[in-house]
Amino acid sequence: MSAARPGLERQSTAEEAEHDYFAMNDPPRSLQTHSAQAKAFIGHHASRDRRVVLVTSGGTTVPLENQTVRFIDNFSAGTRGATSAEYFLKAGYAVIFLHRQYSLLPYSRHYSHSTNCFLDFLREGSHGSVVAHEEYREEMLSVLRKYNWAKENNMLLLLPFTTITDYLWNLREIAQLMRPLGSKSLFYLAAAVSDFFVPKDRMVEHKIQSSDAAERNIRKAKDSGRETGLEPSVTSVQSKRLVVDLDPVPKFLKRLVDGWAPEGMIVSFKLETDPSILASKAHYSLDRYSHHLVIGNLLSTRKWEVVFVTPGSPDRWIRVPKHRRTKSLSGSEDQVGLAALKSGNAEATEGC
Numbered sequence: 001m002s003a004a005r006p007g008l009e010r011q012s013t014a015e016e017a018e019h020d021y022f023a024m025n026d027p028p029r030s031l032q033t034h035s036a037q038a039k040a041f042i043g044h045h046a047s048r049d050r051r052v053v054l055v056t057s058g059g060t061t062v063p064l065e066n067q068t069v070r071f072i073d074n075f076s077a078g079t080r081g082a083t084s085a086e087y088f089l090k091a092g093y094a095v096i097f098l099h100r101q102y103s104l105l106p107y108s109r110h111y112s113h114s115t116n117c118f119l120d121f122l123r124e125g126s127h128g129s130v131v132a133h134e135e136y137r138e139e140m141l142s143v144l145r146k147y148n149w150a151k152e153n154n155m156l157l158l159l160p161f162t163t164i165t166d167y168l169w170n171l172r173e174i175a176q177l178m179r180p181l182g183s184k185s186l187f188y189l190a191a192a193v194s195d196f197f198v199p200k201d202r203m204v205e206h207k208i209q210s211s212d213a214a215e216r217n218i219r220k221a222k223d224s225g226r227e228t229g230l231e232p233s234v235t236s237v238q239s240k241r242l243v244v245d246l247d248p249v250p251k252f253l254k255r256l257v258d259g260w261a262p263e264g265m266i267v268s269f270k271l272e273t274d275p276s277i278l279a280s281k282a283h284y285s286l287d288r289y290s291h292h293l294v295i296g297n298l299l300s301t302r303k304w305e306v307v308f309v310t311p312g313s314p315d316r317w318i319r320v321p322k323h324r325r326t327k328s329l330s331g332s333e334d335q336v337g338l339a340a341l342k343s344g345n346a347e348a349t350e351g352c
């Protein structure tokens with residue numbers, strides 16, 4: 001018997017990891033509804049020969065308890081995803097916007113930032129009406145028209161998620177539904193996806209306590225864990241310290257590229273805080289998953305510069321010059337997102 005080729009071994013391992021993950025972690029209650037909505041949306045645009053992009057946006061939570069009071073979150077306000085979605089719509093794509101619930105949305109993002117309450121843009125008009133302040137009217141009208149156009153033409157489907165598990169179930173479902181679109185499908189993965197999670201079978205049911213009762217509860221949970229041979233993820237609350245034991249989230253980008261959407265174009269993002277590792281991490285991701293493009297960004301400069309890493313080309317930095325770093329009404333503009341999408345655009349400068 002010959003030994004399995006290393007590539008095939010990796011493939012079956014990724015498939016097994018997928019199988020185990022979805023077998024162990026329940027789908028969100030909304031999955032069926034989302035699936036039906038996505039199916040109808042994709043069918044509608046496929047019959048018009050239109051390109052469809054799945055934009056993912058926002059952070060994924062990692063609940064610590066089944067009845068969740070506490071959770072770990074990943075950084076993302078949804079600015080990149082929501083802004084990019086607007087530009088995809090402008091470019092003629094139909095957009096499925098898979099986003100963290102309550103994160104920024106295309107169009108409404110201009111008025112939803114907490115430092116720019118939408119009410120500040122409005123005033124009372126005559127006869128009890130509400131009108132926009134004169135100075136904001138032109139921009140508001142322009143945003144409103146684009147929003148209405150997207151709605152009236154069924155160009156934008158908004159699907160929310162909360163947890164990492166919700167996200168992965170939705171991603172797999174939508175990717176598989178998009179498969180018939182072939183090269184007309186694009187995946188733009190801007191969501192901030194947790195690398196760690198608490199598997200369902202090791203999650204404690206109730207709110208983790210910080211007092212003596214906690215020790216008793218943890219002991220109880222451990223006892224029931226012993227019956228199943230599993231240790232709960234909250235391994236101890238000792239002297240009021242909480243120690244949490246997280247599992248790695250399987251690397252689903254591999255499955256997306258090889259199994260769920262083999263003909264789609266796949267763009268992923270890589271967020272780092274240490275500038276010295278950004279490019280190498282982006283290259284590592286590209287080598288590992290063999291997709292089309294990794295866009296690297298640093299937490300501190302993400303709104304002004306990104307690096308494009310593609311197979312067979314030198315790294316390409318896209319930077320918004322200092323004097324162009326203006327704020328939109330909402331103050332949440334993602335200018336480099338726009339520049340990146342309009343690649344080669346005069347607003348962006350490129351350099352090392």
Ligand code: PAZ
Nearest residue numbers: 076077078079080190193269270271
């Ligand atoms: O949503 P936002 O504009 O606040 O942030 C966008 C981002 C930094 C989360 C995104 O550009 C990104 O890098 N996403 C991938 C994160 C990751 O490495 O998992």
